[in-house]
Amino acid sequence: MNFKALNAAVVVCGALVCSGAGAKELTIGFSQIGSESGWRAAETTVSKAEAKKRNINFKIADAQQKQENQIRAIRSFIAQGVDAIFLAPVVATGWNAVLREAKEAKIPVVLLDRDIDPSGKDLYLTAVTSDSVHEGKVAGEWLVKTVGSKSCNVVELQGTVGASVAANRKKGFEQGIAGHANLKIVRSQTGDFTRAKGKEVMESFIKADGGGKSICAVYAHNDDMMVGAIQAMKEAGLKPGSDVLTVSIDAVPDIFKAMAAGEANATVELTPDMAGPAFDAVIAYKAKGTTPPKWIQTVSKLYTGADNPQAVYESKKDLGY
Numbered sequence: 383m384n385f386k387a388l389n390a391a392v393v394v395c396g397a398l399v400c401s402g403a404g405a406k407e408l409t410i411g412f413s414q415i416g417s418e419s420g421w422r423a424a425e426t427t428v429s430k431a432e433a434k435k436r437n438i439n440f441k442i443a444d445a446q447q448k449q450e451n452q453i454r455a456i457r458s459f460i461a462q463g464v465d466a467i468f469l470a471p472v473v474a475t476g477w478n479a480v481l482r483e484a485k486e487a488k489i490p491v492v493l494l495d496r497d498i499d500p501s502g503k504d505l506y507l508t509a510v511t512s513d514s515v516h517e518g519k520v521a522g523e524w525l526v527k528t529v530g531s532k533s534c535n536v537v538e539l540q541g542t543v544g545a546s547v548a549a550n551r552k553k554g555f556e557q558g559i560a561g562h563a564n565l566k567i568v569r570s571q572t573g574d575f576t577r578a579k580g581k582e583v584m585e586s587f588i589k590a591d592g593g594g595k596s597i598c599a600v601y602a603h604n605d606d607m608m609v610g611a612i613q614a615m616k617e618a619g620l621k622p623g624s625d626v627l628t629v630s631i632d633a634v635p636d637i638f639k640a641m642a643a644g645e646a647n648a649t650v651e652l653t654p655d656m657a658g659p660a661f662d663a664v665i666a667y668k669a670k671g672t673t674p675p676k677w678i679q680t681v682s683k684l685y686t687g688a689d690n691p692q693a694v695y696e697s698k699k700d701l702g703y
């Protein structure tokens with residue numbers, strides 16, 4: 383190979399895995415949870431775009447929120463002999479058997495945006511996630527600061543039961559408000575990360591409270607549930623964003639729209655680009671045997687009404703949420 387040809391090969395190998403015999407296009411299967419939230423829709427859109435940038439043959443299986451569908455998809459990817467499997471685990475437990483099958487087939491698995499039970503730690507290559515305990519803590523600390531010494535009854539909308547992020551965001555929030563006896567979580571229930579359930583559960587909280595007048599703040603484990611809760615509060619004659627404080631997680635465009643309208647107060651951003659770093663880790667692992675760190679942590683950023691929510695909405699609205 384002359385120098386020019388070698389150079390060209392190096393460029394091509396940036397996106398493909400090269401061996402002495404030539405370059406091989408990677409095929410990666412992604413077992414996605416479903417499309418329960420705007421954030422998840424964006425993660426799917428972004429992962430397709432990131433795959434395209436890297437010339438990866440990317441196959442997505444939508445599990446419609448069911449773990450059994452995810453397990454079936456993983457088995458199908460193993461049977462197809464894919465080069466790697468991405469998994470966004472709907473719940474934290476129940477993966478060890480199928481991940482062991484992937485390991486035996488020498489197919490690396492990368493977790494995206496949620497964790498699994500620590501007993502499965504040896505069964506995946508790396509996990510690309512945020513620190514979801516930290517996200518909850520940031521939300522709690524924001525509320526402590528905003529409320530000051532006033533007494534404040536908080537209602538909490540939890541994510542999917544059994545999901546690592548739901549447990550962690552709950553734990554983190556409790557850490558964030560710990561030591562501030564004026565803040566009390568008076569009700570807490572799952573809204574399954576969806577807008578419809580968030581609204582339904584918030585309606586039941588308002589009813590149980592006799593109209594919601596004693597609710598000082600809502601903490602939701604994602605923005606979609608908060609958007610539903612905002613709707614429920616407005617329908618009940620409450621004023622979210624002023625009478626009732628809101629803090630949630632994801633930073634989807636619709637929460638910035640609500641913030642710009644004065645109906646929401648704060649959100650902690652979760653990047654939808656989990657796949658980009660995961661693709662890079664798999665490419666390096668396949669090409670050079672580079673073992674990535676066990677945890678590739680994404681950044682979490684707090685946004686409030688002071689961050690020009692209309693401008694943030696404009697910058698995010700066409701990104702696939």
Ligand code: AHR
Nearest residue numbers: 419421422495547575604
């Ligand atoms: O695992 C990430 C969470 O899953 C997002 O915060 C939420 O919107 C979702 O669907």
